[in-house]
Amino acid sequence: MTNAQQFETLMCNHQNMVFSTAMRLLANQTDAEDVTQETFLRAYERFDQLRDSPTVSGWLKTVATNLCLNHLSRYRSRWSFFSELLGNGREENEEREVEFAAPESVGDALDQADRRTLVEQALQKLPAAQRVPLVLFHFEDLAYEEIAAKLGVSIGKVKTDIFRGREALRRQLRLRLADEPVETAAST
Amino acid sequence: MNPEYEKQLEAAVRRELKALGELEAPPEIARRVMRVLEHRAATPWYRREWQNWPLALRSVSLAGLLAAFAFLCVGGSQLTHFAALTPAAREVSGWFSLLDSVWNAATVLVNALALAFRSLGPAVIIGSAVVLVACYATCLSLGTVYWRLASVPLKERQS
Numbered sequence: 319m320t321n322a323q324q325f326e327t328l329m330c331n332h333q334n335m336v337f338s339t340a341m342r343l344l345a346n347q348t349d350a351e352d353v354t355q356e357t358f359l360r361a362y363e364r365f366d367q368l369r370d371s372p373t374v375s376g377w378l379k380t381v382a383t384n385l386c387l388n389h390l391s392r393y394r395s396r397w398s399f400f401s402e403l404l405g406n407g408r409e410e411n412e413e414r415e416v417e418f419a420a421p422e423s424v425g426d427a428l429d430q431a432d433r434r435t436l437v438e439q440a441l442q443k444l445p446a447a448q449r450v451p452l453v454l455f456h457f458e459d460l461a462y463e464e465i466a467a468k469l470g471v472s473i474g475k476v477k478t479d480i481f482r483g484r485e486a487l488r489r490q491l492r493l494r495l496a497d498e499p500v501e502t503a504a505s506t
Numbered sequence: 507m508n509p510e511y512e513k514q515l516e517a518a519v520r521r522e523l524k525a526l527g528e529l530e531a532p533p534e535i536a537r538r539v540m541r542v543l544e545h546r547a548a549t550p551w552y553r554r555e556w557q558n559w560p561l562a563l564r565s566v567s568l569a570g571l572l573a574a575f576a577f578l579c580v581g582g583s584q585l586t587h588f589a590a591l592t593p594a595a596r597e598v599s600g601w602f603s604l605l606d607s608v609w610n611a612a613t614v615l616v617n618a619l620a621l622a623f624r625s626l627g628p629a630v631i632i633g634s635a636v637v638l639v640a641c642y643a644t645c646l647s648l649g650t651v652y653w654r655l656a657s658v659p660l661k662e663r664q665s
Contacts (some may be wrong), residue, residue: 337532485515
């Protein structure tokens, strides 16, 4: 098997994971594709070390996550510059009501695939300030402190944003909590 | 925030998100990556970014650049010593005479400013500086207000 073929195999094995990471952090297909491509190009530069490494998956995930965060911070600074300039700015971090095209009954009637699509959509429609820490916490299994360090914000803000993100998901997906009676969940 | 509620909320959201699994990457990504790699491989080293040059060439080029820089620094300072020896060196040093004039003018200006500062007294100088800064801030604020008013569409202002 040639070097290129081996690398293609590595890509096939990990591209879904890398793309999922990017897609959930960026909520934009084109940007996620670009980050996935860049991640694998960087992997190729270190392919000699990664080829037989048991941590290749973690390496790819970390690189993809960092590229996404870089992309978001670049985009955020550009966006805030122009919004300041044009005077129509509302901080991206500002809490806002998210509108979802959720059906009336999201509960048991949906099959698993539909349910997943709905959750993915709900996640992608969260504001970046809530989505990013939420994804880092639940998918990357990072601690609050690590997320705060990565995003350059306080731990308190991370906790608040994650809580707001969860609340938004609960409302939109009509999640039932353990203590919550069924009637209450249905009526919210 | 109620800690019990938060815990239940976290568990419910975790359950939903963990059930998601991976998204399917578009198949063209792998093709795109391979195309870029083929293109890179076909590009000669001297047309790539410096970081992507072979290590030996990077080392040689870096050493060469450092040597050239050192030569220019040392050579420039030594040039004045040789200026009186040969006509060619004198001509070369003549090229730098303009820089010499600029340096002299700058020195005179700085000396004049220092003299003015001493004769006027610090209170007058600081007062003038404050007035200048205030004028600059006023211009900046007026410009910003004008820019905002001019750039926000009329409809938005009326609403």
